[in-house]
Amino acid sequence: MSDHTDERQQGARDTDDTADADRSLRPDGGTAAGADDVTLDPWGSSTVEDYRKLFEQFGIEEFDDLLPDVPNPHYLMRRGVIFGHREYRRVLEAMANDEPAAVLSGFMPTGDPHIGHKLVFDEIIWHQRQGLDAYGLIADLEAHAARGLSWAEIDEHSRDYLLSLLALGFDPEEGELYRQSENRPLQDLAFELGVKANYSELEAIYGFDGETDVSHMQSVVTQMADICYPQLDEPKPTVIPVGPDQDPHVRLSRDLASRMRFFGVTEAYASFEVDDEERAVVANAFDALAERAADADGDVTVRCLDAAVLVDEGVEAVDFADRPRMDQYEAGDSEASDPEARVAAKLANAGMEPLRPRVRFLDRNATPEAFEALVEAIDGEKRVFDEHVDAFDLAHDAAEELAREVEVDNGGYGFVPPSSIYHRFMTGLTGGKMSSSIPASHISLLDDPADGYDKVKSATTGGRETAEKQRELGGKVDECPVYELYAYLLAQDDDDLTREVYEECVGGERLCGGCKEQAAELMRDFLEDHQEKRAEAEELLESLDVELESSRR
Numbered sequence: 397m398s399d400h401t402d403e404r405q406q407g408a409r410d411t412d413d414t415a416d417a418d419r420s421l422r423p424d425g426g427t428a429a430g431a432d433d434v435t436l437d438p439w440g441s442s443t444v445e446d447y448r449k450l451f452e453q454f455g456i457e458e459f460d461d462l463l464p465d466v467p468n469p470h471y472l473m474r475r476g477v478i479f480g481h482r483e484y485r486r487v488l489e490a491m492a493n494d495e496p497a498a499v500l501s502g503f504m505p506t507g508d509p510h511i512g513h514k515l516v517f518d519e520i521i522w523h524q525r526q527g528l529d530a531y532g533l534i535a536d537l538e539a540h541a542a543r544g545l546s547w548a549e550i551d552e553h554s555r556d557y558l559l560s561l562l563a564l565g566f567d568p569e570e571g572e573l574y575r576q577s578e579n580r581p582l583q584d585l586a587f588e589l590g591v592k593a594n595y596s597e598l599e600a601i602y603g604f605d606g607e608t609d610v611s612h613m614q615s616v617v618t619q620m621a622d623i624c625y626p627q628l629d630e631p632k633p634t635v636i637p638v639g640p641d642q643d644p645h646v647r648l649s650r651d652l653a654s655r656m657r658f659f660g661v662t663e664a665y666a667s668f669e670v671d672d673e674e675r676a677v678v679a680n681a682f683d684a685l686a687e688r689a690a691d692a693d694g695d696v697t698v699r700c701l702d703a704a705v706l707v708d709e710g711v712e713a714v715d716f717a718d719r720p721r722m723d724q725y726e727a728g729d730s731e732a733s734d735p736e737a738r739v740a741a742k743l744a745n746a747g748m749e750p751l752r753p754r755v756r757f758l759d760r761n762a763t764p765e766a767f768e769a770l771v772e773a774i775d776g777e778k779r780v781f782d783e784h785v786d787a788f789d790l791a792h793d794a795a796e797e798l799a800r801e802v803e804v805d806n807g808g809y810g811f812v813p814p815s816s817i818y819h820r821f822m823t824g825l826t827g828g829k830m831s832s833s834i835p836a837s838h839i840s841l842l843d844d845p846a847d848g849y850d851k852v853k854s855a856t857t858g859g860r861e862t863a864e865k866q867r868e869l870g871g872k873v874d875e876c877p878v879y880e881l882y883a884y885l886l887a888q889d890d891d892d893l894t895r896e897v898y899e900e901c902v903g904g905e906r907l908c909g910g911c912k913e914q915a916a917e918l919m920r921d922f923l924e925d926h927q928e929k930r931a932e933a934e935e936l937l938e939s940l941d942v943e944l945e946s947s948r949r
Contacts, residue, residue, distance in 0.1 A: 505553030
């Protein structure tokens with residue numbers, strides 16, 4: 397949109413005056429507009445309209461809950477641009493205790509790096525400065541298989557991504573940069589992970605069909621290897637900063653990392669297996685019975701049948717002095733949808749077996765030698781079965797650590813499930829998603845500073861139809877791509893500036909012409925500075941052990 401002319405704001409977006417409360421951010425953040433329904437497609441072009449739905453539909457957790465525990469949080473965290481996570485607390489705990497941890501993200505070199513990519517660059521660099529091992533990768537196999545780029549095109553774009561990452565502050569002496577196609581240990585790991593994946597799973601997650609080429613499917617497994625790659629030398633918490641469209645990759649990587657483990661560790665109470673819902677029912681029943689047994693006369697052992705009666709009929713029905721017999725109790729349905737009914741059936745079938753808390757080590761992929769080593773390593777009371785070991789004197793966390801130690805000592809990986817953080821999409825300067833394939837929608841980190849200035853000046857905004865209405869009603873800042881430029885990039889660490897822009901806009905004091913002029917000047921300054929640093933990074937890039945020209949050309 398151009399500046400004010402005759403007190404009229406031209407090209408203001410034709411949207412409802414009232415912003416959806418679910419889409420709005422705090423006054424120092426922005427929200428991606430022009431989006432459609434929730435879809436998570438790693439190769440698509442859709443955006444996510446309502447980020448809150450991701451919490452419900454895909455189990456992504458709210459980052460705000462963790463923010464007080466983040467040391468020196470990046471401004472993207474403070475402003476709500478980073479909005480969600482999967483198990484990031486594990487990474488924070490490692491940071492707090494000065495324990496090994498890693499950060500990794502990758503870039504598919506299909507075009508110029510742009511200001512949307514800078515979000516990920518910044519997240520990698522921030523974590524590196526917090527002491528994490530940092531990895532930046534060029535997803536050239538994915539670009540070739542999924543997008544059909546030639547190796548010459550990939551080489552050109554790869555160099556640009558690496559230069560921008562270095563110019564923004566990535567320290568190659570404290571991190572690793574690599575290309576998928578030139579990393580043999582990565583490819584070996586991808587082969588091993590591929591053993592644990594199957595076509596029907598990829599079909600369900602990614603929508604692959606009979607027309608999908610095998611190399612595209614192979615590139616997915618390679619990305620799973622990328623995510624686990626920082627743990628090749630030793631298991632450690634690893635965070636993957638991505639947009640929410642990449643969450644299918646994160647979820648699959650967590651599944652595959654788990655399937656590679658020698659042992660699964662669960663909490664159990666008896667000889668039978670239970671799922672998570674059923675385990676909660678059994679745990680509650682045991683706690684109630686243990687308390688009641690402690691008040692009873694004599695040495696009372698809690699039995700499975702006692703718990704079956706409790707689940708069905710309540711604590712008052714359980715009489716340790718006059719226990720029901722199996723022929724007096726009718727078991728529930730082990731196939732019922734109700735977890736209580738399933739638990740009652742399993743407990744009843746176990747009869748008078750003692751109900752005791754324990755940690756169970758399940759044999760998933762262990763070698764015979766590893767299984768024997770685990771048995772030897774467990775101290776205290778234990779019971780050994782063909783495919784699992786029950787330990788009665790170990791806490792769950794200690795059992796997890798022991799299982800991982802035994803696995804690594806016996807040639808396994810011991811992967812920690814990868815964690816992730818999610819940032820909001822940047823809205824394109826013309827509305828919709830910022831895309832490398834739509835030049836007018838984004839500002840390339842390689843753009844001439846004058847062109848960057850012009851693109852900002854031409855951007856659409858959340859302004860009203862006229863300056864008069866803007867002063868009366870205030871701007872629709874939560875729908876404004878120009879405001880996002882301040883919050884995501886231009887204000888850098890200056891929260892006061894983003895707050896000032898926000899409050900002046902919604903209060904009607906700030907008009908779009910002046911606001912865009914200020915943003916355009918800041919963008920021009922940023923691009924000038926960044927490109928000077930890119931030029932300085934040329935010599936550094938040439939000195940690194942990174943293949944800048946593919947051997948596949």
